[in-house]
Amino acid sequence: MSQVLLIEDHQTVRDGLQLALTRQGHTVHAVGTGEQGLERLRTTPSDVVVLDLMLPGIDGFEVCRRIRQLGDLPIIMLTARNDDMDVVAGLEAGADDYVVKPVQARVLEARIRAVLRRTGGDSRRGGDRAGLEQHGALTIDRAALVVSKDGTPVSLAPTELRLLLELSHTPGQVLSRQQLLEAVWEHGYLGDSRLVDACVQRVRAKIEADSSAPVFIQTVRGFGYRFGPL
Amino acid sequence: MTPWRSIAAQVSGLRVRLLLAFALLGVTTTAVVASGSYFQARTVILQQAQDAAVMALTDQLAKVYPVLQLPPTQDELHLLAQRLSDREGYAVVIYRDMREQGSLTPVSLTPELRQEVGDGQIAWQRVSQDGQPTLLIGTQLRIDRPDGTSQPSGLEVYSVRNLVPEQQSIDKLATRAWLTGGLSLLLAVLLALLSARGVLRPVRDLGRAARRLGEGDLSTRLTVRGVDELADVARTFNDTAGTLERQVGELRRMESDARRFVADVSHELRTPLAAMTAVTDVLDEEADHLPGDAGRAARLVSQETQNLTQLVNDLIEISRFDSGTARLALDDVDVAAAVTATLRMRGWADRVHADLPPAVVARLDPRRLDVIVANLVGNAFRHGAEPVSVRLSADADWITIEVADQGPGLDPEVLPHVFDRLYKADTARTRSEGSGLGLAISWENARLHRHGERQGSLVAGNGPGGGAVFTLRLPRGTTDAGGAR
Amino acid sequence: MTGRRTGRALLAGGLLLGTLLAAGCGVRPSPVITGRSAVSGPAQGIGLYLVAQGELVLVLRPVKPTTPTPPSEALARLAAGPQQNERDQGLTSEVPTGLTAAIEVTPATGRFGDLTVRVTGPTRALSPTAIDQIICTAADAAAQAGLVGGPAPVTIVGSDGAQPARRCPAR
Numbered sequence: 001m002s003q004v005l006l007i008e009d010h011q012t013v014r015d016g017l018q019l020a021l022t023r024q025g026h027t028v029h030a031v032g033t034g035e036q037g038l039e040r041l042r043t044t045p046s047d048v049v050v051l052d053l054m055l056p057g058i059d060g061f062e063v064c065r066r067i068r069q070l071g072d073l074p075i076i077m078l079t080a081r082n083d084d085m086d087v088v089a090g091l092e093a094g095a096d097d098y099v100v101k102p103v104q105a106r107v108l109e110a111r112i113r114a115v116l117r118r119t120g121g122d123s124r125r126g127g128d129r130a131g132l133e134q135h136g137a138l139t140i141d142r143a144a145l146v147v148s149k150d151g152t153p154v155s156l157a158p159t160e161l162r163l164l165l166e167l168s169h170t171p172g173q174v175l176s177r178q179q180l181l182e183a184v185w186e187h188g189y190l191g192d193s194r195l196v197d198a199c200v201q202r203v204r205a206k207i208e209a210d211s212s213a214p215v216f217i218q219t220v221r222g223f224g225y226r227f228g229p230l
Numbered sequence: 231m232t233p234w235r236s237i238a239a240q241v242s243g244l245r246v247r248l249l250l251a252f253a254l255l256g257v258t259t260t261a262v263v264a265s266g267s268y269f270q271a272r273t274v275i276l277q278q279a280q281d282a283a284v285m286a287l288t289d290q291l292a293k294v295y296p297v298l299q300l301p302p303t304q305d306e307l308h309l310l311a312q313r314l315s316d317r318e319g320y321a322v323v324i325y326r327d328m329r330e331q332g333s334l335t336p337v338s339l340t341p342e343l344r345q346e347v348g349d350g351q352i353a354w355q356r357v358s359q360d361g362q363p364t365l366l367i368g369t370q371l372r373i374d375r376p377d378g379t380s381q382p383s384g385l386e387v388y389s390v391r392n393l394v395p396e397q398q399s400i401d402k403l404a405t406r407a408w409l410t411g412g413l414s415l416l417l418a419v420l421l422a423l424l425s426a427r428g429v430l431r432p433v434r435d436l437g438r439a440a441r442r443l444g445e446g447d448l449s450t451r452l453t454v455r456g457v458d459e460l461a462d463v464a465r466t467f468n469d470t471a472g473t474l475e476r477q478v479g480e481l482r483r484m485e486s487d488a489r490r491f492v493a494d495v496s497h498e499l500r501t502p503l504a505a506m507t508a509v510t511d512v513l514d515e516e517a518d519h520l521p522g523d524a525g526r527a528a529r530l531v532s533q534e535t536q537n538l539t540q541l542v543n544d545l546i547e548i549s550r551f552d553s554g555t556a557r558l559a560l561d562d563v564d565v566a567a568a569v570t571a572t573l574r575m576r577g578w579a580d581r582v583h584a585d586l587p588p589a590v591v592a593r594l595d596p597r598r599l600d601v602i603v604a605n606l607v608g609n610a611f612r613h614g615a616e617p618v619s620v621r622l623s624a625d626a627d628w629i630t631i632e633v634a635d636q637g638p639g640l641d642p643e644v645l646p647h648v649f650d651r652l653y654k655a656d657t658a659r660t661r662s663e664g665s666g667l668g669l670a671i672s673w674e675n676a677r678l679h680r681h682g683e684r685q686g687s688l689v690a691g692n693g694p695g696g697g698a699v700f701t702l703r704l705p706r707g708t709t710d711a712g713g714a715r
Numbered sequence: 716m717t718g719r720r721t722g723r724a725l726l727a728g729g730l731l732l733g734t735l736l737a738a739g740c741g742v743r744p745s746p747v748i749t750g751r752s753a754v755s756g757p758a759q760g761i762g763l764y765l766v767a768q769g770e771l772v773l774v775l776r777p778v779k780p781t782t783p784t785p786p787s788e789a790l791a792r793l794a795a796g797p798q799q800n801e802r803d804q805g806l807t808s809e810v811p812t813g814l815t816a817a818i819e820v821t822p823a824t825g826r827f828g829d830l831t832v833r834v835t836g837p838t839r840a841l842s843p844t845a846i847d848q849i850i851c852t853a854a855d856a857a858a859q860a861g862l863v864g865g866p867a868p869v870t871i872v873g874s875d876g877a878q879p880a881r882r883c884p885a886r
Binding site for chain 2: 743744745746747749752756757762767772773774777801803805854855859863864866867
């Protein structure tokens, strides 16, 4: 199955999660600090990181940023219940999703699977359309899951890529945040719309010439987001 | 207060009383002074006029002598009357039955004047002649006899002098007196207003400060001016407000300490709970394989761990409202879809009669709406009786969601407490039915939605059919994502 | 309580004002005021004392100022009775018409002498008023002529003797 890196400073929580996730068939490496986690990533590849934000030493946000610098590894934050500032800051730092502690193992497991699906392309929506799509300066290869701008490949995290694919699948059509949450994050209902907003910001930063005047992903006030029209 | 009572209060008010007192004082003083000087001046004017007239007459009479013939002839008498008349007045000359006067105006001499003149005195009297004030001066003409005596000649001269100029002077005086009176009344009223303001301002300040204090602004203080009784009152007020503020502050501090303690405890509980929660699934799975008591114990631990988690989560949520750190995550939400999702996710879609008109979009926090609706519907199932109905309505400013059941309704004694924390209407209710914080959290969630003056509300009541009705009202365009308070 | 006090003060003020107003404005009629005595001045002519309503009244008969009038002339004119214009004024005389009288001056030491008027006929026939007329007119004329210096007592002597000396009773 998948390689899960669990970074959690509380011994009992760490043990509990490791026990439960292992029973679900994941290979779990559990460490107690951010430094250990980063060190582990350097040596051993992982499929997903489950990251507690409250860590001794370098905190979860910093760990999150450093993992993002290394690559597009999916990150699921463990956060205190509705610590709104933490959620926003974590999403801005590049996290793909978050769960609130205390969390039941099967909830976390479902999120892990959803994130992995985005990476692995298990049920890649829009993948049926082969070939290259050209949207202005943007080239989207749905088969190879590559996005390039002016011929240069753009490095997108799995969630960011899924969001862009979802939006560009129906150019000019408005998708609400809840629709996007269901489609990209697979949140059954009432997901946190800030996930969408934060992810849109990150994608814009990578593909738009001017993030404050976006061309590709446009905000439709009161409704949601829309790809184009260019 | 009725208009009449308010007018009465105005009239008997301090301001009016001060005004009256000052006005009265001013008017009385002015009346006494002005009328006193008026009468004095009048007397002086009249006396001077009279004395001058008497002197003039006496001087003129000196020219009459020597007397040549007695009794005089009519012509002589006439001549005499003419000579004694001038611009100032005219003369009447009488000798026994003969009479001549220097004017055509008929004049009547009073008997008492004639009596005094007959007795040999110069006499005068003010009378009203044809409506005009007139001075009558009369005297005999006596004749010096060679033997040194003086004999009455029988001639009487009366000078009739108009006092209209004096009347005019006196009238002018009177006008001036009235004017002075009026001015002093004005001055008195002005002074009264000024002093009323001086006295009333502290009183008004005190009233305003007391009202502010009553409205909860315990930092209200008065500026103490001077050392009079009002300053004493202000000082006392300040002392009282200070004591009150200290005590209320102490109480608030204690309350917030208690709340912080609850919040801290909840946070501390979370770590062990996180560990326990992580493995409840393991317990659940293994319980079936465990023999007898061990299996039951495992299930019990798993179940209660989840309940405890719910309670701690609710406590943390509540403490967030208390500390004002709760924030809204606003989104434009299709309310009908959101409510439907809430019902569907909890498996209630088929059991609830939902009346949800489509296309009602409101800007609100969908997670909090979900919490509220789930709580209300869950409550209806637990404490009321089916069918449970959810009805959505909306106008330009508000959306309204009514959750009603067909149970016995809420006891009037319970009604004021349904949103209290951990309030158990039914003492026999078991703990497993919820944390007891659900409605309190729903209430806070509703109030967190705010748009200008409009603030969301959650109200409990009983429907006409008997069941309990919870009415949620949220402003349609919540803009304020600020704190809970 | 305060209201009642205010009311009372208002009432008092009103009363005071009312009284003052009642005292009146402008020039009001007055009772007779008397000053000093009436003026007195010189006269020309012969002074005679006639009678009106039982009182002596001085009349003046005009004369040429250049001619000095002897005192007896005055008595003669008195005896001649009132003239028409005097009678018109209700003046009469009780001195019998045609009475003749002469005035003598009895010198006295250190002062002007007494006056004696000698009349024809008995003095008892003369009424007291007539006697007063004669005494006053005589004293007046004598003083005019410079025979006496002041109000002098006059003795009337008739055929039946002399009346006691008297002064003119007129004012």
